[in-house]
Amino acid sequence: MNVIWDMGGTLVDTYPEVDRTLARAVWGDGVSEARLHEVVELRQESIAHAIQVLSDRYGVPSATLQGAYDALKRRWTARPAPLMDGAREVMAAVHAGGGLNLVATHRDRTSAQALLDALEIDVDDMVCAPDGLPRKPDPAMNLLLMSRHHLDPASVLCVGDRPIDVAAARACGAHGVLLDPGASTSPDDIPQDCRVISGLRDLIPLL
Numbered sequence: 001m002n003v004i005w006d007m008g009g010t011l012v013d014t015y016p017e018v019d020r021t022l023a024r025a026v027w028g029d030g031v032s033e034a035r036l037h038e039v040v041e042l043r044q045e046s047i048a049h050a051i052q053v054l055s056d057r058y059g060v061p062s063a064t065l066q067g068a069y070d071a072l073k074r075r076w077t078a079r080p081a082p083l084m085d086g087a088r089e090v091m092a093a094v095h096a097g098g099g100l101n102l103v104a105t106h107r108d109r110t111s112a113q114a115l116l117d118a119l120e121i122d123v124d125d126m127v128c129a130p131d132g133l134p135r136k137p138d139p140a141m142n143l144l145l146m147s148r149h150h151l152d153p154a155s156v157l158c159v160g161d162r163p164i165d166v167a168a169a170r171a172c173g174a175h176g177v178l179l180d181p182g183a184s185t186s187p188d189d190i191p192q193d194c195r196v197i198s199g200l201r202d203l204i205p206l207l
């Protein structure tokens with residue numbers, strides 16, 4: 001089985017640092033749990049959405065928020081966000097079974113590659129939406145990866161932490177798997193018959 005990985009929140013545990021960074025850009029060092037939760041809820045749609053809403057809601061220039069996020073990405077080149085628990089083990093199992101580890105991410109290529117390099121992770125291919133591809137739930141990134149490697153959609157698991165990842169998988173005929181460690185995704189947002197896992201090691205029996 002081949003795996004198309006989403007990156008942030010799925011393969012790499014980037015979100016906790018992103019949430020704290022955006023919260024500090026708005027409120028400084030005195031960030032309460034309630035304020036951090038507010039950022040988390042906005043970021044669950046997208047980081048760009050969180051930046052825009054926080055800017056509008058609290059009068060902080062969006063350039064300030066974007067600058068804080070960009071500075072975090074630069075820090076990750078030396079001190080990367082950690083891999084998600086079980087990621088190395090699952091990626092090794094994919095290769096052991098003759099499959100490919102592929103990445104489809106909304107992250108820009110420079111920061112995505114820098115993060116992979118800092119974590120010493122080798123993937124077989126990667127496509128990035130900022131290179132000119134539509135963002136998920138559009139299936140274009142998945143379709144491009146499958147075309148490049150001549151993959152039957154039935155042999156592909158698309159793993160992500162948001163329902164849009166599952167929707168993109170279904171739109172190209174692949175199997176979608178939702179990573180939801182805290183069971184925080186509303187049941188109303190989970191596509192019918194979607195496989196939901198609480199940790200990456202739950203993928204191993206599917207390979």
